[in-house]
Amino acid sequence: xxxxxxxxxxxxxxxxxxxxxxxxxxxxxxxxxxxxxxxxxxxxxxxxxxxxxxxxxxxxxxxxxxxxxxxxxxxxxxxxxxxxxxxxxxxxx
Amino acid sequence: xxxxxxxxxxxxxxxxxxxxxxxxxxxxxxxxxxxxxxxxxxxxxxxxxxxxxxxxxxxxxxxxxxxxxxxxxxxxxxxxxxxxxxxxxxxxxxxxxxxxxxxxxxxxxxxxxxxxxxxxxxxxxxxxxxxxxxxxxxxxxxxxxxxxxxxxxxxxxxxxxxxxxxxxxxxxxxxxxxxxxxxxxxxxxxxxxxxxxxxxxxxxxxxxxxxxxxxxxxxxxxxxxxxxxxxxxxxxxxxxxxxxxxxxxxxxxxxxxxxxxxxxxxxxxxxxxxxxxxxxxxxxxxxxxxxxxxxxxxxxxxxxxxxxxxxxxxxxxxxxxxxxxxxxxxxxxxxxxxxxxxxxxxxxxxxxxxxxxxxxxxxxxxxxxxxxxxxxxxxxxxxxxxxxxxxxxxxxxxxxxxxxxxxxxxxxxxxxxxxxxxxxxxxxxxxxxxxxxxxxxxxxxxxxxxxxxxxxxxxxxxxxxxxxxxxxxxxxxxxxxxxxxxxxxxxxxxxxxxxxxxxxxxxxxxxxxxxxxxxxxxxxxxxxxxxxxxxxxxxxxxxxxxxxxxxxxx
Numbered sequence: 001x002x003x004x005x006x007x008x009x010x011x012x013x014x015x016x017x018x019x020x021x022x023x024x025x026x027x028x029x030x031x032x033x034x035x036x037x038x039x040x041x042x043x044x045x046x047x048x049x050x051x052x053x054x055x056x057x058x059x060x061x062x063x064x065x066x067x068x069x070x071x072x073x074x075x076x077x078x079x080x081x082x083x084x085x086x087x088x089x090x091x092x093x
Numbered sequence: 094x095x096x097x098x099x100x101x102x103x104x105x106x107x108x109x110x111x112x113x114x115x116x117x118x119x120x121x122x123x124x125x126x127x128x129x130x131x132x133x134x135x136x137x138x139x140x141x142x143x144x145x146x147x148x149x150x151x152x153x154x155x156x157x158x159x160x161x162x163x164x165x166x167x168x169x170x171x172x173x174x175x176x177x178x179x180x181x182x183x184x185x186x187x188x189x190x191x192x193x194x195x196x197x198x199x200x201x202x203x204x205x206x207x208x209x210x211x212x213x214x215x216x217x218x219x220x221x222x223x224x225x226x227x228x229x230x231x232x233x234x235x236x237x238x239x240x241x242x243x244x245x246x247x248x249x250x251x252x253x254x255x256x257x258x259x260x261x262x263x264x265x266x267x268x269x270x271x272x273x274x275x276x277x278x279x280x281x282x283x284x285x286x287x288x289x290x291x292x293x294x295x296x297x298x299x300x301x302x303x304x305x306x307x308x309x310x311x312x313x314x315x316x317x318x319x320x321x322x323x324x325x326x327x328x329x330x331x332x333x334x335x336x337x338x339x340x341x342x343x344x345x346x347x348x349x350x351x352x353x354x355x356x357x358x359x360x361x362x363x364x365x366x367x368x369x370x371x372x373x374x375x376x377x378x379x380x381x382x383x384x385x386x387x388x389x390x391x392x393x394x395x396x397x398x399x400x401x402x403x404x405x406x407x408x409x410x411x412x413x414x415x416x417x418x419x420x421x422x423x424x425x426x427x428x429x430x431x432x433x434x435x436x437x438x439x440x441x442x443x444x445x446x447x448x449x450x451x452x453x454x455x456x457x458x459x460x461x462x463x464x465x466x467x468x469x470x471x472x473x474x475x476x477x478x479x480x481x482x483x484x485x486x487x488x489x490x491x492x493x494x495x496x497x498x499x500x501x502x503x504x505x506x507x508x509x510x511x512x513x514x515x516x517x518x519x520x521x522x523x524x525x526x527x528x529x530x531x532x533x534x535x536x537x538x539x540x541x542x543x544x545x546x547x548x549x550x551x552x553x554x555x556x557x558x559x560x561x562x563x564x565x566x567x568x569x570x571x572x573x574x575x576x577x578x579x580x581x582x583x584x585x586x587x588x589x590x591x592x593x594x595x596x597x598x599x600x601x602x603x604x605x606x607x608x609x610x611x612x613x614x615x616x617x618x619x620x621x622x623x624x625x626x627x628x629x630x631x632x633x634x635x636x637x638x639x640x641x642x643x644x645x646x647x
Contacts, residue, residue, distance in 0.1 A: 033140040
């Protein structure tokens with residue numbers, strides 16, 4: 001019986017904790033997600049910088065990252081209102 | 094009359110309003126459907142559209158609509174006696190604010206969670222949408238000037254609050270880092286944060302801080318206004334998680350603690366309402382109660398700002414359509430209860446009528462300071478807290494609310510400037526820093542233009558209330574048009590709309606005359622702009638409704 005009680009109290013606490021977290025995060029969820037997206041976009045631009053004529057000393061390494069960026073790249077060019085990839089050497093859809 | 098009676102009467106009336114009137118509105122007018130697929134489910138993306146527990150949603154709907162405005166308004170308006178303010182807050186909450194707030198969520202919910210501005214364009218007309226944007230800009234402009242002035246007044250009057258107020262910002266900064274870097278759980282941090290804040294409040298009275306009376310020709314009030322705008326500009330440029338989010342959270346907790354403390358103290362002490370029920374001994378400069386009462390108390394009775402919150406974020410997180418009755422209507426009641434607490438504090442917190450009249454010596458006097466003084470008297474006698482600590486506590490509460498609103502307001506204004514930069518292709522205006530500077534300059538111009546020592550803020554309080562009511566009028570217009578299209582009775586929203594329009598236009602004319610007599614051409618011009626907007630809304634509403642009638646006949 002006592003065990004049951006402790007368990008239900010623990011459950012109650014973790015539920016309350018979830019709600020408090022929700023209360024803290026919900027109002028700013030979208031603002032923070034947008035800021036994160038902006039930073040990720042910047043990183044992607046760095047990866048593709050050679051193709052836009054910006055010299056990138058780390059291009060040997062960033063080349064490897066290009067395939068990983070495929071999905072993000074697709075999202076990005078659609079979000080920016082371009083139907084197809086704007087880069088000559090990197091086709092997308 | 095005993096304040097306990099006033100408090101119970103008010104709370105009971107609002108509760109009955111929730112139980113009966115909101116049920117009627119939800120079932121017969123908005124016809125809420127538990128099976129309707131809300132935008133939160135339809136477009137669920139884990140970012141903007143997230144179905145949220147209704148109590149959590151209520152929590153942040155309530156904390157984002159309740160700020161300093163429902164305290165300042167009633168605290169000024171009790172100058173006409175406590176009965177008129179009491180009646181307008183109670184009836185306004187039941188028949189205006191609740192219907193408006195829940196209606197705004199409903200309208201947005203039924204239209205893919207669009208914001209009120211876009212909805213106005215879709216439902217009424219593109220012209221009305223432009224008007225909506227103008228009114229929003231005016232509201233934001235005024236809210237910053239008003240709040241900066243209100244805060245500076247409090248900081249000058251209660252020097253013991255200076256350290257806790259600025260200290261609270263550091264507490265928020267630290268909390269922001271702890272949570273962002275996941276050093277501790279939110280529960281622990283909340284407790285530590287609240288404890289730190291209250292330690293600061295407790296320490297405040299032993300280290301009062303005030304600015305020199307004049308620095309370089311500026312009064313201390315004016316210097317505070319400038320410092321506040323400098324701070325708000327920096328704060329509005331920081332990422333939200335750093336300062337705004339933790340501060341908002343702490344404010345939310347403060348709001349609940351403050352309300353509970355005040356109501357408990359009233360119950361324990363049972364003070365008498367020393368202020369007159371109807372003030373027959375009005376200071377000479379007091380304008381006529383009708384219509385000014387209805388624009389002096391905007392938040393707390395009905396406020397257009399709620400429609401922005403309701404349609405901007407709340408509607409995107411609604412789990413079930415039937416939840417909006419609780420979230421919207423009960424959110425309005427939460428704010429009504431804050432205004433009710435303010436009325437009681439400002440009217441029952443003074444020992445004698447003479448004391449009260451000394452505080453309310455002219456229109457615009459009293460205000461938040463009366464709420465702080467009166468409330469502190471009630472708390473210190475009721476719960477046994479030291480009077481000075483209680484004063485500091487309430488000041489910090491009011492200042493933090495106003496400060497957060499300033500930060501958000503400036504941020505939103507910056508977005509508007511940046512958008513204009515986009516529309517008109519002005520590249521420098523699209524950047525964050527210059528756009529923020531523009532926003533700050535326009536607000537400072539308003540604060541100083543309306544009164545040379547930066548005291549202009551409170552002179553425009555009634556004008557701010559008017560503009561806020563106009564925004565509410567626009568939202569009510571959208572809801573009414575939607576109801577007519579669905580063939581449902583429209584009087585539930587049309588009557589409040591007509592009442593609001595008559596009162597605001599009437600109030601604008603009276604203020605226009607006042608500014609003309611004072612030869613305050615700055616406010617005179619602003620008043621005319623708002624007046625044009627008000628008449629425009631009335632015309633827009635008439636034409637929208639008459640067009641609908643014609644359509645339905647043919």
